[in-house]
Amino acid sequence: MDIAVIGSNMVDLISYIDKMPKEGETLEAPDFEIGCGGKGANQAVAAAKLGSNVMMVTKVGDDLFADNTINNLEKYGIDTEFTVKVPGTSSGVAPIFVDPESKNRILIIKGANQHLSPEDVDGAAEKLKQCSLIVLQLEVPLPTVYRAIEFGNEHGIPVILNPAPASKELDFEYVCKSDFFIPNESELEILTDMPVDTDDQIRVAAMTLIERGVKNVIVTMGSRGVMWVTKDDVQTVASHKVDAIDTTGAGDAFIGCFSHYFVQSGDVLEAMKKATAFAALSVMKRGTQTSYPGLEEVEEFLK
Numbered sequence: 001m002d003i004a005v006i007g008s009n010m011v012d013l014i015s016y017i018d019k020m021p022k023e024g025e026t027l028e029a030p031d032f033e034i035g036c037g038g039k040g041a042n043q044a045v046a047a048a049k050l051g052s053n054v055m056m057v058t059k060v061g062d063d064l065f066a067d068n069t070i071n072n073l074e075k076y077g078i079d080t081e082f083t084v085k086v087p088g089t090s091s092g093v094a095p096i097f098v099d100p101e102s103k104n105r106i107l108i109i110k111g112a113n114q115h116l117s118p119e120d121v122d123g124a125a126e127k128l129k130q131c132s133l134i135v136l137q138l139e140v141p142l143p144t145v146y147r148a149i150e151f152g153n154e155h156g157i158p159v160i161l162n163p164a165p166a167s168k169e170l171d172f173e174y175v176c177k178s179d180f181f182i183p184n185e186s187e188l189e190i191l192t193d194m195p196v197d198t199d200d201q202i203r204v205a206a207m208t209l210i211e212r213g214v215k216n217v218i219v220t221m222g223s224r225g226v227m228w229v230t231k232d233d234v235q236t237v238a239s240h241k242v243d244a245i246d247t248t249g250a251g252d253a254f255i256g257c258f259s260h261y262f263v264q265s266g267d268v269l270e271a272m273k274k275a276t277a278f279a280a281l282s283v284m285k286r287g288t289q290t291s292y293p294g295l296e297e298v299e300e301f302l303k
């Protein structure tokens with residue numbers, strides 16, 4: 001095993017609508033699509049598409065979405081031994097309403113994701129110990145995230161913590177115990193209460209985290225690129241100029257690809273450059289997991 005993603009999976013239920021119904025109103029809508037998502041699953045798929053051996057510790061419900069999610073992970077070669085069904089619970093679902101101007105309204109029902117527990121981390125210990133990297137987000141309960149960080153620390157396995165969606169309740173002690181803390185700009189703003197409108201402001205905000213004991217802060221900045229801040233250095237990789245069609249899941253694309261290349265080489269800057277290319281390719285296509293490229297496409301793009 002190369003990478004363990006301990007986190008969420010969701011099923012996106014995407015309704016393409018002409019307009020939102022008012023209270024008590026029933027309207028027809030032109031189209032509907034089901035997609036596999038969830039930050040954890042997206043990151044796992046991104047790394048697996050590049051060839052990493054990925055395991056996923058996650059929970060699904062006992063509904064018709066459960067097998068769909070498991071089959072989807074397995075389609076990409078992801079190890080699902082610790083993808084567990086929870087009786088009497090729905091899977092995580094995200095009803096999404098997209099209007100003709102491509103504006104989204106999204107609801108998230110975490111369902112089985114809320115049942116992923118610290119015991120589930122320890123239950124997967126034997127296989128987790130074989131991994132070279134643990135990848136975490138915040139769509140599962142915080143105590144589970146904390147246990148996973150501790151587990152990584154106990155076994156000398158580096159930990160990536162993507163604080164998404166941002167939570168003010170995140171215990172800073174555990175942020176400091178992660179090896180790479182990877183927020184986007186708005187998560188950085190929420191977590192630091194500082195402005196993040198310019199690169200300079202982002203650097204200053206990230207530096208406050210470093211001063212409080214975080215080892216590596218990597219801020220994804222959308223079309224502006226990505227900034228890596230440590231105690232001694234600040235490095236920025238610019239985004240590729242591309243025609244962005246759908247940026248959903250770009251952050252997950254970045255993290256999954258960064259994880260893959262970091263495990264392969266241990267070279268952080270190189271992994272950031274590859275992940276910037278991977279994420280750029282992903283925003284040029286509609287969809288989330290289905291928009292993620294493979295290894296050859298990334299290498300070709302960078303030639």
Ligand code: ATP
Binds near residue numbers: 185252
């Ligand atoms: P999401 O929540 O949609 O998954 P995010 O806000 O977490 O995304 P971003 O910072 O928007 O993440 O994007 C992650 C990375 O994707 C960026 O650092 C950049 O490399 C790439 N990216 C995003 N948007 C664009 C764009 N318009 N053009 C080129 N690259 C982009």
